[in-house]
Amino acid sequence: MLPRIELKRHQGGATLSLNLRFDDRCPSVEIAQAHACLEALAAEQPLPRLQPLVYQREDRPSQQEWAAWVELVTNPDHLVHTPKVVLSRETRLTTPQPLNPWALLSRWQSGAAACFHFGVQLTPSGAFIGCPPEQLYKREGRHLTTEALAGTIRRGRDAAQDQALAAELLGDKKNTLENQCVYQQLLTQLEPLSSQVQMGEAHIVKLRSVQHIRRLIHAELHHSVTDHSLLSSLPPTPAVGGVPRESALAFIRQHERHQRGWYSGVFGRISHASSDLAVTIRCAHIDSEMIRLYAGAGIVAGSQPDEEWRELDTKIADIMSLLGMG
Template sequence: MYSVSDFVIFRYPGFQYAEMATLSRAVEYSRPTPEVPIFVVAGFDTSQFLHLYAVKEILREVNWSYVDREVRKNLVGIPPFEAKSKEWFTKLVEKAKSRFDQSIFTKVVLSRKSPVYIDHLQISDVFKELCRRYPNAMVFLLYTKKTGCWIGATPELLLSGDKLQVKSMSLAGTKYELDPSPWGQKELLEQKIVTDYIADVFREELHTHQISVTGPYEVHAGPVKHLKTDIQAVSTEYIDLLSLAQRLHPTPAVSGHHHQKAKEFILSHEGYDRRYYTGFFGFWNFDRADFFVNLRSMEVFYDGVVLYTGAGITADSIAESEWRETEIKMQTLLSVLR
């Protein structure tokens, strides 16, 4: 089989154009130099999946017919798996709620994956449609031998900044975009858990007295809206951006609180391996980095795609509504496929 080289095509939030970076073989330990940036791909569980690629070339123009042709040649069929039913998912939500306590284990993000069979998927069309619909998202198409092919439009930044200033966001709390009801205690709490966690990590890891927290405020991401808070910090000493990203990840926006408890619950109860979904990816340059969370995304196969979505569960969650939240989030992606 012909092997296309590893690459990522990306369109930054707010930008008009997409670029393509060709990547060299993954290396375990490396650091960016002024000449050679690194592209990082981390899984939900970084102890299993963390790949660093040296960036070979950045192409300002994407050769879409090459991408469509060569990627398709290398795709495999959707591996068989049993998609979790509504009943299964709502039971799991109840189980999580029964395990919560007042302070140690208070939130967990539960997710599921679902296959969609499509006759002839034109990947360039999907990418362009994602760009059109989600101008404020990071739109990406990642193809590597290790990760397979992922495409998505993520609204969530994990960490970006230079050596002395960083920013992150707490993005948690979700409603249908046309829901006119005010944000309730449930969403405000799940949002606050994430904000506090990120501010605490900045406080612990950085030499700083300057942390600014702005929010929460409402943002739209296609058929859903979220609560969002911006968290920024200025450091008096150089920041190791990949170490800080690894320290932040997974935030309670995709895992829960206490993060260790939540991660354990997810790994032992969710019933599938998230692999790269809710991991992070992005460019780690010599003097700056931009890492995004891999969500509102799907894995691309020869005969269709596998969609991934999750929802934050707290003691006040209503299982049925959480299921609906994962359904609506799937619409973000389904609507560009049809």
């Protein structure tokens, strides 16, 4: 989806872009519609204060169903052909109070400096917003940077505990395997598309509520490779899908009963000179009476249902705390 109007904030200002399509459309109609959109833009207004919400919460799957899925994925007969599946949960908050998505995004992004910040107005009262920590890829000319971001542990109560948890994460077999599944697939996919592929050391990324293992990957793209080729090949990475992709996605389609919607997709900017794209995790879909939050966790050999469920709780609680709940 390409929005009609894009607003990009950067240091020292903002850029507004207007997108026009001239393929199968009458040019004068397209220009008139674009003009109407520009005229409908309202002047900047102060954001409303976020009020604590009264809501009803429903999680899909339930903890019981989740445990059953994790047992299925970690069964040796399943692991032998599908070593990683990223399973997800949808948390629905039904509320009679309208929530201003931009007020939520503003509070969210102030505590997520190292993340992408995006919001898409889908309808007058509906938006998809998020602060994902994960880059699908960044391209400058022929130079590509991507990353394997997978493997999670909570933040510590103080600096010493936080460091101890980070060290535990880096040394943990199950989390290392989760990350390895991602970088191995990225390296395989990049091989026919690029040369001089280099991978950095595993290190820790610290977010407000969780820490992750990350490995950066750099490559020089062949001249024939376009964003279209990269987007046809890389997503969904095993950070949101699994390994091998097809059987992991088949498991997800068979078992997850909620729609992932815009969650676990791709969001960003593409141009001839450069591109910058994020994976849409840590996000919320807001409608007039419902907020949908999403969280996923990579399931591999050694994953325990209760621990993975707690990981989902931590990721969701991070967003709910912005709304004064959870």
